[in-house]
Amino acid sequence: MLRELFQFERADLDFGIYRIMNHKRAVIERFITTDLPQAITEELERGALAEQTQAAQALEAARKKVLEALGDDALDTSGNLAEAYRNTKAGKEYLEAQSRAKGSRGREALEADIYNHLYTFFSRYWQEGDFISRRRYSKKERYAIPYNGEEVY
Helix, strand or coil: CHHHHHCCCCCCCCCHHHHHHHHCHHHHHHHHHHHHHHHHHHHHCCHHHHHHHHHHHHHHHHHHHHHHHHCHHHECCCCCECHHHCCCHHHHHHHHHHHHHCCCCCHHHHHHHHHHHHHHHHHHHEECCEECCCCCECCCCCCECCCCCCCCC
């Protein structure tokens, strides 16, 4: 998505920032394909995000254990444990993992959110080869950010 937004594939763009980007294409490409995913992975392995990821992984492991030990009928399609299996060892572990993981999201969902926020940021401030300040409005909180082209110090 970032490649599309920055229009890397357009060879006819050889002016302004595009000239610099074409000159530094290898560096930018390495950042998008290697450095950015690595930085996201490192951040997801630390702090509160790591706890969310670990809770989701523990729930998945407990789910697999329940299915192996108790069979396919132990969990419904929503992931709820059948009443008959709630007092078993695997059932108790699953319920505990489920309560810890409540509200947490898996690693894939967190990564997708991060990439979506990056794309939203760049699509909001990048237009036709230049960073701009666009006038923005919000439905939730009423505000507008005016910009008349002058620099503010």
